[in-house]
Amino acid sequence: MALTRDYKQTITERVQRDPDFAKSLLDEAASLFLNGEPEVARLILRDLVNATVGFERLSQETEKPSKSLHRMLSPSGNPSMDNLAAIFNAVRNSLGVQLEVHTVQAA
Template sequence: MDMIRDCKQTVVERAQRDPEFAKALLDESSALFLNGEPGAARLSLRDLVNATVGFEGLAALTAKPSKSLHRMLSPSGNPSMDNLAAIFDAIRRNLGVAIEVQAVAAA
């Protein structure tokens, strides 16, 4: 057995078997977007989609073509705020969580 595993594969497998880890990924994706790191957030969301609802399921939940969703969450993607809100809402509902934002004073 190879000692080196694909990081994305490890993340997907962990999120599939550990609902709390999947929720933490959603939290991290949200924090990345809100803290000005949209590229990292898109890739984190992409891994979360692959681990949970899948792009076909996300397409059904958002009424957006799966190919468009793949592009939106690619490294060079640029989803509109409406599309981003729809993606977060679909994943949030799929995981059965609410997103609550709390401001923390910067150090």
């Protein structure tokens, strides 16, 4: 008998039972986008969408086809800033959190 679990199922269950974990994932996705690592950020955001709003509801909220949203959040996706903002907004609303950006001057 295998002792492994499906990664997506594990993330979904943890997001649903641990709001702080979900908020941390959203914060990490935003930080990664802002710091030039969009590939990883899209994957984290995709996991969050699956664990929270789901792609069908996201499609309704953003007025974008579900298939297009899946492509946008794929490893090779290239969402526009407007689409990305709409996705973040839907996940943020689902989690009931606000995002704040703080800048740090490089030394």
